[in-house]
Amino acid sequence: MRVHGDKILRRRAKYRKKKRYTSYKKELVEDFQNMCGYCGKDFNYMRCEHQIDHLIPVDACKKFKQENMISEYSNLVYSCRVCNRNKWNDWPLDNINDIHDGQKGYIDPATEEYDTHLKRNSNGEIIPLTSLGNYMYDIFKFEYRLTSLIWKATCIKKEIEILKKKIDKLEGEERTEYLEKFYLFQTQFDNMTNILKEKRELI
The missing domain is CATH 1.20.58 (Methane Monooxygenase Hydroxylase; Chain G, domain 1)
Incomplete structure (x- = not known):
């Protein structure tokens, strides 16, 4: 079973570029179907604070002198507060040319690839499928959460x-x-x- 169930999360290809990443909230709600990209929590049914996460964290963008990525729509993920806080500034790579090295890093939840690393078991718990999936599983602390x-x-x-x-x-x-x-x-x-x-x- 997919983390997002029957919902397919994909970012739109055409959008008006904005200076502040917070201005993309409407687009993110629609493209992520009002669901946390990481844990699949559906805000249509579950009351929970939702936030905008940076796939490549703000600190990493600044460290590698790619501040333009901070407000780049492709780098934004609609997220629940718990996932956002657990991930926060974590960036295990020494560059931002890639978002993972096959063992550590992240998979964009708005891509088909996400489903090859994490899934739900028959009980609805999120479980890892690969080494990279295990890295994200640990960072998001899925083992301890009531998924x-x-x-x-x-x-x-x-x-x-x-x-x-x-x-x-x-x-x-x-x-x-x-x-x-x-x-x-x-x-x-x-x-x-x-x-x-x-x-x-x-x-």
Whole structure:
């Protein structure tokens, strides 16, 4: 299973260049489908602070005298706060001509290549597939985060929305049956989100 599920994240090829990277928020929300590029947290269903991360960190851009990359759209990733803070200024390479050396570094989550290094297991946990995937897995601290619970809560929330639409069109016993399912799913979702609220640092 892909980290981003059935969503395909790709940056647009045509866009108006802007001086400040923060001005790209609208484009990033659309291109990343309101989802964290790194952990696949869907902000449409999960409340979480979202930020703009630099694939090549600001400090690295300055160190290698490539300040233009700071506001380059191809270097921006829509991210949750936890992924952004875990990655922060990490840059294991001695240049910025490449973003990884096959063992250390990063894969752009808005590319097909991301799926060859990280995936979800049947339980919804994010796991590494390669040495490079393992490097990112460690940096983002996926081993200690509640990626499985977040994924399950998101799946349940999607089911709740489907049930809402069906219930509005039903009557009688069939409507009652779907209402029971709705309340069951809603209770499960509420319980999961309460756990996530208590352990915000692990989401």
